[in-house]
Each structure stands twice: as C-alpha cells, then as structure tokens.
Amino acid sequence: MRQCNHDRVRFIMTKAHLELFEVFIRSRRGLDHKHVGSLHAEDPAQALEYARDTYTRCSEGVSIWVAKSSDICASQEADAESFYDPSDDKPYRHSSYYHLPDEVDNM
Amino acid sequence: MNNADLQGPSSRNQQVMQYAIRLGDDALVLGHRLSEWSSKAPFLEEDLALSNVALDYIGRARMFYGYASELAADGRTEDDFAYTRNEREFQNLLIHELPKGDFAFTMVRQLIVDIFNTHFLHQLEQSSDQTLSGVAAKAIKETRYHLRRSREWITRLGGGTEESQQRTQKALNSLWGYTPELFELDELEQQLCNNNIGVNNTLLSAIWHQQIADILTEAGLTVPENSWTVKGGRSGYHTENLGHLLTELQFVHRSMPGLEW
Numbered sequence: 001m002r003q004c005n006h007d008r009v010r011f012i013m014t015k016a017h018l019e020l021f022e023v024f025i026r027s028r029r030g031l032d033h034k035h036v037g038s039l040h041a042e043d044p045a046q047a048l049e050y051a052r053d054t055y056t057r058c059s060e061g062v063s064i065w066v067a068k069s070s071d072i073c074a075s076q077e078a079d080a081e082s083f084y085d086p087s088d089d090k091p092y093r094h095s096s097y098y099h100l101p102d103e104v105d106n107m
Numbered sequence: 108m109n110n111a112d113l114q115g116p117s118s119r120n121q122q123v124m125q126y127a128i129r130l131g132d133d134a135l136v137l138g139h140r141l142s143e144w145s146s147k148a149p150f151l152e153e154d155l156a157l158s159n160v161a162l163d164y165i166g167r168a169r170m171f172y173g174y175a176s177e178l179a180a181d182g183r184t185e186d187d188f189a190y191t192r193n194e195r196e197f198q199n200l201l202i203h204e205l206p207k208g209d210f211a212f213t214m215v216r217q218l219i220v221d222i223f224n225t226h227f228l229h230q231l232e233q234s235s236d237q238t239l240s241g242v243a244a245k246a247i248k249e250t251r252y253h254l255r256r257s258r259e260w261i262t263r264l265g266g267g268t269e270e271s272q273q274r275t276q277k278a279l280n281s282l283w284g285y286t287p288e289l290f291e292l293d294e295l296e297q298q299l300c301n302n303n304i305g306v307n308n309t310l311l312s313a314i315w316h317q318q319i320a321d322i323l324t325e326a327g328l329t330v331p332e333n334s335w336t337v338k339g340g341r342s343g344y345h346t347e348n349l350g351h352l353l354t355e356l357q358f359v360h361r362s363m364p365g366l367e368w
Contacts, residue, residue, distance in 0.1 A: 018150065039152050042263070049256060050152040053159045 020069040021047040023054070025061035033065050044068075119302070123236060124178035125198075126299055128188060129341060131171030132199035135189055136349070137220065138164030139356050143207050156256065160217070163249040170242045177238075190360035194343075194350045201340040202285040204349040211271065212278040214260040219282060221254035222318050223289050223311065230306040239304065258322055265326025276328055283331040288338045290315070296341075 018040040024033035036055050041047035047066040056064065075083060091097045141161035148154035172185035202220065207213050228250055231243035264275040290312040292300065299305030320330045339345065359366075 040150060041152060046259065049259075050156060052252075053156040054152060057159060 018042055019047075021051075021066045022069050022072060023047075023051040024065040024067070025051075025055055026063040027060055028062050033063065036060075038069060041066075120178045120180075122295060122299055123239070123304060124175045125295055126305055127171045127175040127178065127239070129198040131168045131175060131185075131188060132197050133203050134164045134171060135168035135356075136197070136199045136352065137203040138162070138168060139352060140203065140205075140207050141213070144213065149210055157213075160249075160253055160256070163246075163253070167242070167246050167249075170245070174238050174242070186360065190357045194345055194353055196343060197345065197349060197353070198341050198343055199349075200285075200288050201337055201346055202282065202288065204340075204346060204352055205282070205285070206348055208278060209274055211264055211274040212282070214257055214264065215275060215278040215282055217253060217257035218261050218322065219286060219289075219319065221250055221257045222315055222322075224250045225254055226311045226314060227306055227308065230311070233303075234305070235303040261322060261328070262326045265323070265328045272327065275326075279323070279328060280331050283333070284335040284337050287333070287336045288340060291338065291341070293341050 019042070020038055021041055021044070022038050023036050025036050026033045039047065039050050039054055041050050044066055048064060051064045051066055055061070087093060138161050141157055141164060144154065144157040145161070146154065148157050168189065169185055172188040175188055176184050202216060205212075205216070208216075225247065228243040228247040232240050232247065234240045234243070261275065264271045266272075290308050292308055296305050296308070300307045323330050337346070
C-alpha cells in the first residue's frame, strides 16, 4: 500500500505542472484546422508530439496546431442572448432571403 | 559454416533469412518491453505515445519475420518465428531485452537505440536487397520520430529535478556496457556486408558516440566510461531477462497452438 500511495502522489505531482492544450488538425482534404480535442503536456513542443500520437495515428491529418487552453478567450453562455438573439429577426442577413435572377445558376 | 556453404543463391537466402530474423528479434523484444508501459506510463498522453512506439516496433518485427518466412520457404510463418522459438534461438542484441526499469531507464535505452537505428536504417536503405531496403525506408521515418521524443525526454529529465537527473544518470551508467555490442559484426554479418546486403555496424560507432555525447552534455549528464561490456545476443547467449519476457510473450500461443479468432 505504501508503494501505491507513493505512486499516487507522484502521479498528482506530475499532473500538477502539466498544462492543458487544445488540438486542431487539418485533415488531408480539409482546408481548415478543426478542433479535435485536448491533452496535457509540459510545453507546446511536447503538446505537438502528443497531439500526433493521440489524434493522428490513423493518418487523419497533414497539419497540427496546438494552443494553450488558457490562451483561448471563449464566449460565455450567459452572454448568449446579447450575442446571438439580435440576429434572429434579421433574415436579410442570409443569402437565402434574396431572390436570385434565373440567369444566375449554381450559386 | 565453411566458405563453400556460403556460395550460391540458396545459401544467400539462408544468410539473409538469418539476418532478417535477428533484426526481427531486436524489434519484437524491444516492442514487447515498450508495450509493458501500456496503462502504466506516468500520464495518459505518454502512455499513448509509448504504446505507439511499441506498435511501430512490433510492426517492424512483422515485416522482418514476414521476409524471413518468405526466404525460409518451408511453411514457417512470422508467428512461428515470434512464438515458437526458445531463448537460445533468439538473436536480439541484449540491450533490447533488459527490463523496462523506471521511466528514465526506458527513455535512456530509447535514446541509445534510436540514435543507433537512425544510422543503421539509413545504411540498410542502401542494401542491394530490395526488401531489406524497403523495410528500412519505412522504419527510418518512425525512428526519426522516436529519436525526437527520446532526445527531448533526456533533455527534460537531465535538466529537471535532482531526482530525475540522478535516475537518468543511473540508467545511463547501467546501460552503457550494453552499447559496444551494437557495433560488432560476426561472421554472418561480415559476409552480408561484403555482399552489400548487410550494414557494417562497426562504422556507425564514431558518429553514434559523438551524437549521444552531444545530447547528454547538453542535458547536463555525464558520458559514462567504457569500463565494462556484456555481449552474446547475436549468438543466442542472453541475460536471464529474455526467458521471462518470452514466457509472457509466447504464453497464449504455446497454451493454445494454432488458435485463431
């Protein structure tokens, strides 16, 4: 049991100084990087390697970005009303609102 | 084996088959050692990374054994090579069979082997044997990535805490005597080398020593003295550890021979 506790302490300590990173991968045919998940690493260089091992083993990607999760500024759920509701009653912001002349095909 | 046995295409095939088995043994035994970290690595991401490296090695073993099976042309399959040979028939270099030890030991061994393999596989790519050359071309890409990992880990561990530094140095000291074996050639390998099939390992020593010394020095570690040496893997003389490893590795196959699912 003592050994077990020792391992546990070490595990927690290891985790403690690892940072969380978000991983973005551009797939073989995709044009943009898509968020695929997150992982723990000590620094960006290590995060990039772990991203490779965690998310691209089945040749899903040709390019990887990693960013510290703490560097991402995210909108809050509480702001949802003021952020998104105002566009609900402005259908003219959507292209489907406009009638296309017949001469314009395949738009 | 006298010289007359070494002439003609069939004896050539026998030689290349032996060589492929040896390289397969190196890969299988190290791959198994790495797989022992699965679910036991320091944290999840490293667990996946180590298991990936283990799989690279096991895949490499399959390619070498597959080629050996083709050359044997007697019905033996890659599974027969992996699961039905005894300890004395395995011809891996000893460094691969040592127990995984702590994380520092595993990463130091990887650094030693990864540097060696980048040079070894680069030479094997030039082999006049198309299959060996092809396997090397595939494997070297994996190995370059393995080296990137092990080099970074040694830098981290060497420059980390007092404990990580001590453990890494201790691992280095206890592994160093197994490194001279990497740069030896026996009669078979000499023959293959003369025929531009095999690699002349003796020529890799200088660059290996220089490269590892640079990395260790940068990591604040001390390059050990060459004060002791253990050898014998290529002749089937092993440390006590290989028997235990094979017991686990071959258990299922030996209990239920020929089982498929």
